[in-house]
Amino acid sequence: MQAKARAHSNIALIKYWGKRDVRLNIPAVGSISMTLSALWTETEVIFDERLSKDELILDNRRGNVKESKRISAFLDILRQKSGVPLKAKVISINNFPTAAGLASSASGFAALTLAAAKALKLNLSERELSILARRGSGSAARSLFGGFVEMFAGTEPDGSDSFAQPIAAQDHWDVRLLIGITSFRPKKVGSTEGMTRSKKTSPYYQAWIQSQPEDLKEMRQAILQKDFQKVGELTEHSCLKMHALALSSKPGILYWNAITVDAMHAIRELRHSGIQAYFTVDAGPQIKVLCLAEDEVRVRDMLRSINGIERTIVNKLGPAAQILEFDE
Numbered sequence: 001m002q003a004k005a006r007a008h009s010n011i012a013l014i015k016y017w018g019k020r021d022v023r024l025n026i027p028a029v030g031s032i033s034m035t036l037s038a039l040w041t042e043t044e045v046i047f048d049e050r051l052s053k054d055e056l057i058l059d060n061r062r063g064n065v066k067e068s069k070r071i072s073a074f075l076d077i078l079r080q081k082s083g084v085p086l087k088a089k090v091i092s093i094n095n096f097p098t099a100a101g102l103a104s105s106a107s108g109f110a111a112l113t114l115a116a117a118k119a120l121k122l123n124l125s126e127r128e129l130s131i132l133a134r135r136g137s138g139s140a141a142r143s144l145f146g147g148f149v150e151m152f153a154g155t156e157p158d159g160s161d162s163f164a165q166p167i168a169a170q171d172h173w174d175v176r177l178l179i180g181i182t183s184f185r186p187k188k189v190g191s192t193e194g195m196t197r198s199k200k201t202s203p204y205y206q207a208w209i210q211s212q213p214e215d216l217k218e219m220r221q222a223i224l225q226k227d228f229q230k231v232g233e234l235t236e237h238s239c240l241k242m243h244a245l246a247l248s249s250k251p252g253i254l255y256w257n258a259i260t261v262d263a264m265h266a267i268r269e270l271r272h273s274g275i276q277a278y279f280t281v282d283a284g285p286q287i288k289v290l291c292l293a294e295d296e297v298r299v300r301d302m303l304r305s306i307n308g309i310e311r312t313i314v315n316k317l318g319p320a321a322q323i324l325e326f327d328e
């Protein structure tokens, strides 16, 4: 009973921040993302009766206690669903730095969901898989699909209507998402902790929840109409709004470093010179720039010219997650 899957990471253009239910990991708002071509996780899951506990190998090292607990708790959901009580060995490799704000949990849990469900021979629909992946990480529910993807917050208490589905396929539009790595250090405040704090303490939380449906609607339309300026403006707006929520929490959460802010200014300057480039930043200091294919080189050169950017990664729209190997 073993299978191997690959899932690509994704970056939210309309961000999710805040949970409706922490235990079931149901987001308080919907989100829209693009799947990334250059960043992925490959995960192999082997259920084995000889194992007395789950084993995790992450990027060629043994998983630490926190990581192992999170994986075991997630596998428990699948064990319960399948009625197969066996422990598993999980071997996972990222082709990018883990926990540096590059959404390794998104691709990681999407790959794990697909591989584990296949190994256990669970015959699940895409929606069911997405709901399962969400239990591991909210953004993972989106990483099962390629292209542009929307995640629904839903209203059901059990989370049965909180899943992701594609808006437009990988070949819909030749856009680029460039990532500038400003630091390889893991983030200080994890997304779950940050979201809980914002919900409890930010005076802007209600406004965030109330204004999200309009952003989602406009983004959906702009993507389908290929209105790049609109997509870019909404992307920057959602990013700054999410960080305003983090910043206005108590104590305030500041994910940016000085290089992140330098890059934001540089991107806006480039825009004033006529290049359509827009930034977004997640729960970490890395800078991400959305642009059209024809501007990729200009944007990459600009990022490389910023002092402190250690590496740039260029993405196109990425594909859906897929099974690589399956062995009964």
Ligand code: PMV
Pocket: 011, 012, 014, 015, 016, 017, 031, 103, 105, 106, 137, 138, 139, 140, 191, 192, 282, 283
């Ligand atoms: O689901 P998580 O824990 O990966 O949280 C995602 C949070 C953001 O990346 C900041 C926003 C998003 O929608 O991906």
